Every structure is written in C-alpha cells, then in structure tokens.
Amino acid sequence: MSHSRASEDEVDRLVAAWRQERPDLDVSPLEVLSRVSRLSRHLDRARRAAFTEHDLESWEFDVLTALRRSGKPYELSPGALLRATLVTSGTMTNRIDRLTASGLVTRHPDPEDRRGVLVRLTTLGLERVDAAFVGLLRRERELLVGLGEREQRALATLLHTLLVPFDASDGGAH
Amino acid sequence: MSHSRASEDEVDRLVAAWRQERPDLDVSPLEVLSRVSRLSRHLDRARRAAFTEHDLESWEFDVLTALRRSGKPYELSPGALLRATLVTSGTMTNRIDRLTASGLVTRHPDPEDRRGVLVRLTTLGLERVDAAFVGLLRRERELLVGLGEREQRALATLLHTLLVPFDASDGGAH
DNA sequence: GGAGAATATCTCGACATCAAGATAAATTGG
C-alpha cells in the first residue's frame, strides 16, 4: 500500500536534509513535532489577519475569549487568565492594563480575597469578542478543508493524547 | 466502537465551555487548531529547557540547525535563513549579529552577488548544534511516548495535509 | 492566635521581535 502525498511541505525537506547529514540519527520525531511548531506559526499569522477586521490583536482576543467562555458575569481572576493563556503574570498585568485602557474590560476587587482582583468583560468587549470569534471560526474552517470530518476527529484525538501530559499536571509559568 | 479518552486536556474544557455559551456555533475547528497552538506553546517550553543544557537559546538553535542541515560548507544566505525560520529580515540580521558575537557563525560576502552575504557555521557552532540536536531528539521522543509508531505516522500525515497549502505557496514575512 | 509558608498580583528592567523604510546591487526592457 502506497500513501502518496500530493506534494512536499517544508518539514519533508527538512527531514530529508537531516537524513542526508545525520544518517546515524532517527529524526522521525520531527515529522510530528516540527509540523506542530510550523503549523502553529502559520496559524498565528492567519489569526492575526482575521482579527484586524475586528480591530483586535491576537493577545486581546486570547484574554477576551477566556472571559467570554467563562459565562456570565464574564469575570475571571488574573491568575485564571494566565493559566488559560499560558503567559506569565507580568504579561497578564500588562494586558489587563491595556484592555482596561481601551474599554474592553474592567478591574474589580475580589470580594472574597483581598489579595485578588476580578477582570470583567464590558459590553463593548463582549460585542467585539463575539464578532471576532465568528470570524475566526470561519477562517479556521477554511484551513481545515483539506481534511474530511473523520480525519479531523482523528487528528484531534491524536493531538489530545500529546496534550494530556501537559494539561493534566499543573502548567507552569508564574 | 467507543473511543474513550483517558482524561481531559485544556481544549476539551475550552470546547465544552464554548458549547455551553454559544450552542449556535460549530466550534469543532478548535478541536484541531487550538490543540496545535497550545501544543506548540508547550513544546517551546520543553525545547527551551532542553537547550539550556547546551548553552543555547531556542532562536540560536533554529538558525544553527538550518545551517547544519544544509551540509558542507554549512553556509546559507540570510534570506534563506529567514525563509527557513519564519522570521522577518530585521530579526534575522539581529540574530546573525549575536551569533557572530558569540563565535558560532561568521559572515562572508557572497562571491556571486555583491548585495549578498553568506553565514557560515564555525567549528564551535557545529559542535554545539550537533550536541543540542541529539538532546532535542531525545526529549521529543519522550513527548511522543503516548503514541505508537503507526499513530505517529498517521499524525504526521494529517499535519502534512494542513501544512502543504502554506509551504507550497511562497511563505510571506519579508 | 501567631510565625512561617503559600498565594495573588503588580513593578521593573532586559530583550527579542516586528514593520517600515533605507541602502546597495542586480536584473529587465526598451
């Protein structure tokens, strides 16, 4: 059985080059993980393009969606937000500052913990993130046209397996 | 047939939350693409940790490996390097400057094009990148233990399909 | 109930990246 591929991607070339230069090494892990990295890189660009239509930066979208999907009253602590977005606390403080300045979120003291703060989506923030999310899904669907429904599910499952060890434990970056 | 999953990853939680909040939307693209992004993020961290053992930063490794796998005389133009690493030209200039300062590469005029420059790996650079590459492969293999050989190939093929549209066309970022 | 550890957030300085534009050389067409 031959699994002929329509054409090469950059990782095919990269792996072929390594096999030439280091035939003593098994570079097969790159077939998976270099593709993940490179695809993520391309995705970032596509996402950025999708968001400019809605006057949002990628980092803004990441924070706003975390709040949006938490449900009413669209409110989370900075700590919860940094765990959701995989950035450090200093970065999150900065992001919240800027989102506050542009009127998309507000900061409130946590009534149950005086160390804490709660970040809440404003009406404007809610509108923006909902619009941008619909646009993002449309673009993402386009990126996936090469795969059938069954293949998409298979891919999701395989990625899931790789992700569990990371997400099951704590998550780092504080 | 039931494909029961051992446990949840963060994307399972994220998708479930969206289905609760926006049952009108089909968020299935996230099952694939959010996993790609998050996995890439975790990978970056793992790679960073692997490289510190060899006194290298991730960005240094990216440039040095591109040179390494190009074969003797381990020499590429800045333009070729930026296409290989998906960064902009300003970034690449900066990287080459710093790699030159730390003695891992040298810059030479291109004998065939006086606009051009060739970046060449030094002996030190070659040693470092070879050592780091072996270390990286070891770590990456550990990250893939959850998948059998057959599954890894399937995953690579599916990712390949998504990647081709990006890599077949030009690649952007100049 | 008090000392010490843990937690939550913020501050600040260093730094890598990007985007846009500058410079220089090569290529193309008339």
Next chain:
DNA sequence: CCAATTTATCTTGATGTCGAGATATTCTCC
C-alpha cells in the same frame, strides 16, 4: 546601455513578553 524595477540586507523605533523580585493577604499548624 540606461532607467525602472526587483532583490538582498540592514537600520530604526515601537512594542509585547519574560523573569525576578516586591508587596500584600491568606492559609497552615503548632
């Protein structure tokens, strides 16, 4: 063979992120 365009690299300024440490509050447990 010259002008216009394209290509290759570098420069510059703005910005987002990280990492380490500061501050304030809560938790643990003796």
